[in-house]
Amino acid sequence: MLNEELVKSIVDQLGYSEFFIITFIMFSVLYFSFSALGYLFIIRQKSFKKVQSKPFRSEQIMTEVKRSFVSILMFAILSLWMCYGLKNGIYKYNYSFKFQEYLIEILALFLWNEFYFFIVHKTFHLKIFYKYHVDHHFSFVPSPFSAYSFHWSEGLLLGAVMPVAMFFYDFEFWSIMSLPVMSIILNALGHSNLDFFPDKDINSLYSFSKRHSLHHQNPHKHFGFFLPWLDMIYDRLFSRNVS
Numbered sequence: 454m455l456n457e458e459l460v461k462s463i464v465d466q467l468g469y470s471e472f473f474i475i476t477f478i479m480f481s482v483l484y485f486s487f488s489a490l491g492y493l494f495i496i497r498q499k500s501f502k503k504v505q506s507k508p509f510r511s512e513q514i515m516t517e518v519k520r521s522f523v524s525i526l527m528f529a530i531l532s533l534w535m536c537y538g539l540k541n542g543i544y545k546y547n548y549s550f551k552f553q554e555y556l557i558e559i560l561a562l563f564l565w566n567e568f569y570f571f572i573v574h575k576t577f578h579l580k581i582f583y584k585y586h587v588d589h590h591f592s593f594v595p596s597p598f599s600a601y602s603f604h605w606s607e608g609l610l611l612g613a614v615m616p617v618a619m620f621f622y623d624f625e626f627w628s629i630m631s632l633p634v635m636s637i638i639l640n641a642l643g644h645s646n647l648d649f650f651p652d653k654d655i656n657s658l659y660s661f662s663k664r665h666s667l668h669h670q671n672p673h674k675h676f677g678f679f680l681p682w683l684d685m686i687y688d689r690l691f692s693r694n695v696s
């Protein structure tokens with residue numbers, strides 16, 4: 454049983470510095486545990502073929518970790534705005550926990566996360582912004598440590614996925630807290646460079662890791678992360694030459 458009043462009183466008492474520190478620690482723990490687990494899995498497993506057979510670049514993992522820490526710092530800076538928003542009524546958590554609502558909100562946040570990523574990612578591929586996104590594409594072959602490996606400006610924009618969603622709807626506290634967990638799991642899998650379902654078509658829902666590895670190899674296609682449909686819709690609406 455979750456004690457709603459206790460959680461609310463704890464969050465209400467947190468100041469700016471606590472928000473910053475808790476966010477920094479929380480994202481560091483999430484990043485390190487899931488990226489390291491994913492990395493150990495891909496170097497030890499023999500069940501799945503790699504999408505790209507090339508090795509990682511020299512110094513790649515260290516560069517990804519350093520850049521990811523800068524992104525985590527951006528997430529912590531964003532938490533100061535969240536703290537301000539919560540203290541001044543711009544944002545509100547719904548502290549009651551209802552399982553059915555939680556599941557619906559998780560699904561909504563997953564879809565929002567996909568849509569938001571697609572828009573930001575597509576924007577960073579515009580000629581004027583690509584010089585920043587090139588930091589992520591430093592990883593020709595992605596690794597689970599690529600998950601947060603961005604230029605600080607992209608880290609800041611991608612990290613805003615949560616406060617932007619909360620601006621429109623008062624989500625349950627626990628569904629908002631689940632978003633970074635869901636996101637890092639999908640991120641580590643999507644950057645695994647493993648082909649989990651080799652028999653599936655590239656546009657299948659199951660081919661997410663294949664699509665994202667191929668995006669790192671050739672940055673002109675597959676801009677969506679997990680779902681294939683946003684690229685399809687975009688191409689149908691805006692591209693003249695879709696094969």
Ligand SMILES: [Zn+2]
Binds near residue numbers: 589
């Ligand atoms: Zn990537």
Ligand SMILES: [Zn+2]
Binds near residue numbers: 574578589
């Ligand atoms: Zn890209």
